[in-house]
Amino acid sequence: EDKVVQSPLSLVVHEGDTVTLNCSYEVTNFRSLLWYKQEKKAPTFLFMLTSSGIEKKSGRLSSILDKKELSSILNITATQTGDSAIYLCAVEGWHAGKSTFGDGTTLTVKP
Amino acid sequence: NAGVTQTPKFRVLKTGQSMTLLCAQDMNHEYMYWYRQDPGMGLRLIHYSVGEGTTAKGEVPDGYNVSRLKKQNFLLGLESAAPSQTSVYFCASSLTVNTEAFFGQGTRLTVV
Numbered sequence: 001e002d003k004v005v006q007s008p009l010s011l012v013v014h015e016g017d018t019v020t021l022n023c024s025y026e027v028t029n030f031r032s033l034l035w036y037k038q039e040k041k042a043p044t045f046l047f048m049l050t051s052s053g054i055e056k057k058s059g060r061l062s063s064i065l066d067k068k069e070l071s072s073i074l075n076i077t078a079t080q081t082g083d084s085a086i087y088l089c090a091v092e093g094w095h096a097g098k099s100t101f102g103d104g105t106t107l108t109v110k111p
Numbered sequence: 112n113a114g115v116t117q118t119p120k121f122r123v124l125k126t127g128q129s130m131t132l133l134c135a136q137d138m139n140h141e142y143m144y145w146y147r148q149d150p151g152m153g154l155r156l157i158h159y160s161v162g163e164g165t166t167a168k169g170e171v172p173d174g175y176n177v178s179r180l181k182k183q184n185f186l187l188g189l190e191s192a193a194p195s196q197t198s199v200y201f202c203a204s205s206l207t208v209n210t211e212a213f214f215g216q217g218t219r220l221t222v223v
Contacts, residue, residue, distance in 0.1 A: 092209050096142055
């Protein structure tokens with residue numbers, strides 16, 4: 001059975017801190033790993049990673065995939081209260097319907 | 112450009128009642144998905160569709176049915192609601208497999 005595990009489950013930091021969120025997976029036929037941010041409602045796309053060692057970056061957020069370790073990290077530097085959200089990791093297989101989500105990491109950034 | 116729109120946003124059902132959730136997307140996406148999200152958990156795939164007229168079961172399909180009669184719409188039906196179906200339901204669409212998914216705002220369903 002495919003499995004995606006995110007850690008920590010929740011995290012409380014103060015504005016300005018740097019955080020690292022982890023996602024590890026055990027899936028057959030891995031094709032890509034995606035990160036989403038979920039605020040009050042709909043998840044919104046952050047990154048898609050397919051190749052090991054290539055960092056994707058968007059502003060203060062960055063992510064990298066390690067296929068050897070079957071894991072990915074999402075870094076957020078200089079956190080702001082607007083970064084407070086649930087961060088979801090999803091692993092995609094080669095066919096539709098073969099996506100597995102982790103349980104998410106709830107990040108709270110205090111002023 | 113509305114993206115993915117779900118209706119209704121909230122609903123309370125009594126056990127045994129039926130209802131249909133509607134998902135509409137205006138991005139001409141081939142793939143559409145229905146997920147449920149329970150507290151402290153990620154998204155679990157209920158059913159999905161790879162194109163008009165096609166549907167397939169996901170991870171947790173029992174108690175649900177779907178239809179995709181038109182490319183832009185994906186309907187999720189509950190024939191006889193049970194308290195275990197209390198959840199937040201998200202619809203999503205994507206252009207192809209393995210591309211980013213666009214999500215609707217969710218439907219909070221409570222079955223009493």
